[in-house]
Amino acid sequence: TQLLEQSPQFLSIQEGENLTVYCNSSSVFSSLQWYRQEPGEGPVLLVTVVTGGEVKKLKRLTFQFGDARKDSSLHITAAQPGDTGLYLCAGEYRDTGRRALTFGSGTRLQVQP
Amino acid sequence: DAGVIQSPRHEVTEMGQEVTLRCKPISGHDYLFWYRQTMMRGLELLIYFNNNVPIDDSGMPEDRFSAKMPNASFSTLKIQPSEPRDSAVYFCASSLGTTRAEQFFGPGTRLTVL
Numbered sequence: 001t002q003l004l005e006q007s008p009q010f011l012s013i014q015e016g017e018n019l020t021v022y023c024n025s026s027s028v029f030s031s032l033q034w035y036r037q038e039p040g041e042g043p044v045l046l047v048t049v050v051t052g053g054e055v056k057k058l059k060r061l062t063f064q065f066g067d068a069r070k071d072s073s074l075h076i077t078a079a080q081p082g083d084t085g086l087y088l089c090a091g092e093y094r095d096t097g098r099r100a101l102t103f104g105s106g107t108r109l110q111v112q113p
Numbered sequence: 114d115a116g117v118i119q120s121p122r123h124e125v126t127e128m129g130q131e132v133t134l135r136c137k138p139i140s141g142h143d144y145l146f147w148y149r150q151t152m153m154r155g156l157e158l159l160i161y162f163n164n165n166v167p168i169d170d171s172g173m174p175e176d177r178f179s180a181k182m183p184n185a186s187f188s189t190l191k192i193q194p195s196e197p198r199d200s201a202v203y204f205c206a207s208s209l210g211t212t213r214a215e216q217f218f219g220p221g222t223r224l225t226v227l
Binding site: 090 | 117146155156157158161169204206215216217218219220221
């Protein structure tokens with residue numbers, strides 16, 4: 001069974017601060033996604049990373065995939081209250097033959113104005 | 114496209130009753146997933162279908178849970194009989210097989226079993 005650990009679990013910061021969320025696994029991902037979930041809604045895809053060492057940017061969000069494809073990070077620059085939500089990483093382990101994603105436990109972010 | 118549609122959005126029932134949750138995936142998607150989310154256990158995969166066929170149901174908690182997909186545009190998750198520990202938010206998601214497992218989630222059904 002693959003385990004996907006996220007840290008930190010909770011993060012409360014002031015508007016304008018920077019933060020980084022981490023996602024780690026003992027197994028190699030064939031691809032990894034980051035989702036954001038707001039209260040009362042389903043998770044919404046932010047980005048997919050596939051290649052080891054890949055970096056993708058989405059406005060103030062920077063996503064990095066580890067060289068060995070076992071870890072990923074999400075960095076938010078100058079956080080805003082609108083960034084508040086639950087951030088989930090989800091990995092696809094292609095060697096298992098499953099199409100299903102394994103989700104991390106999530107990082108709950110609150111950005112105070 | 115309307116996105117993934119789930120109904121009902123909220124369900125309150127008493128222990129022992131049958132509960133049926135419904136999902137309409139995005140048109141053209143060939144994978145459908147059912148998840149359960151709780152504070153304690155996070156987002157857990159229950160079962161997923163490919164082209165209406167169940168592929169992996171290893172996440173289904175026990176025989177009280179069953180899922181069907183009679184056609185490409187409809188799926189149900191049934192709990193019979195329901196128990197208080199089944200209280201959670203249940204999500205349906207769909208994806209297109211040709212992409213890298215990117216999933217599109219519905220708004221969820223919040224189930225409360227008293």
